[in-house]
Amino acid sequence: MKTSLRVPAAPVNRNARAAALPRAGNVPAAWRDEVDRVLINDAQIARRVRAMSREIERDFKGHEMVVVSLLNGTVMFLADLIRHLSLPLRLDFIGVSSYGSGTTSGELVFTKELRIDVRGRDVLLVDDILDTGRTMKRVRAKIQSLCPRRIQVCVLLDKPSRRVETVQADYVGFTIPDLFVIGYGLDYAERYRNLPFVGVLKPEKIQI
Numbered sequence: 656m657k658t659s660l661r662v663p664a665a666p667v668n669r670n671a672r673a674a675a676l677p678r679a680g681n682v683p684a685a686w687r688d689e690v691d692r693v694l695i696n697d698a699q700i701a702r703r704v705r706a707m708s709r710e711i712e713r714d715f716k717g718h719e720m721v722v723v724s725l726l727n728g729t730v731m732f733l734a735d736l737i738r739h740l741s742l743p744l745r746l747d748f749i750g751v752s753s754y755g756s757g758t759t760s761g762e763l764v765f766t767k768e769l770r771i772d773v774r775g776r777d778v779l780l781v782d783d784i785l786d787t788g789r790t791m792k793r794v795r796a797k798i799q800s801l802c803p804r805r806i807q808v809c810v811l812l813d814k815p816s817r818r819v820e821t822v823q824a825d826y827v828g829f830t831i832p833d834l835f836v837i838g839y840g841l842d843y844a845e846r847y848r849n850l851p852f853v854g855v856l857k858p859e860k861i862q863i
């Protein structure tokens with residue numbers, strides 16, 4: 656199946672250059688019953704994440720950096736991203752949970768608060784995917800109230816066609832179409848985070 660889907664350019668910031676969506680490949684046998692297709696494979700993710708690290712390193716050099724990562728979907732992305740950052744940095748997490756389970760986002764609840772002081776520091780806010788933008792808007796406002804020097808937003812995936820809030824990312828791994836994706840940290844009902852690739856869940860596995 657053809658996987659090199661083309662989408663309109665994302666309304667992202669000047670320095671956010673998302674990679675073109677690559678042609679990915681076959682679903683590993685272990686996941687064939689549940690995953691319809693691989694959208695971005697592990698090698699493609701690794702290459703792109705390394706390039707993002709280089710860009711971030713350049714932009715944050717010489718400043719006090721705090722990486723603030725959203726739980727739980729950033730687990731793999733964050734680990735790969737920061738291991739390539741040769742900069743002094745601090746790391747903290749914010750827990751956000753949405754009451755809408757499955758593929759829709761509902762009311763947001765903070766499950767873990769930030770503990771590191773970000774006042775006067777440069778924050779890199781990391782999330783797995785920018786969808787409607789509601790989560791990022793809330794979290795960004797919360798961090799902004801703590802008076803950092805600046806906040807740069809970094810996401811692995813961006814679905815600009817789904818945007819409800821006017822929020823943009825400064826670093827985008829891949830711009831993808833309106834598909835529900837899983838793997839590389841992203842879940843459906845808390846499953847599939849361990850997949851080493853980003854894939855499309857079979858529609859029959861989605862329970863509305």
Ligand code: IMP
Pocket residue numbers: 728760782783784785786787788789790791834835836837841842843
């Ligand atoms: P937003 O608030 O609508 O932008 O949603 C952001 C959150 O929804 C992300 O951090 C994900 O946890 C979740 N999400 C949105 N789209 C997807 C998807 O395609 N797969 C898995 N999770 C998603």
Ligand code: MG
Pocket residue numbers: 728842
């Ligand atoms: Mg999620």
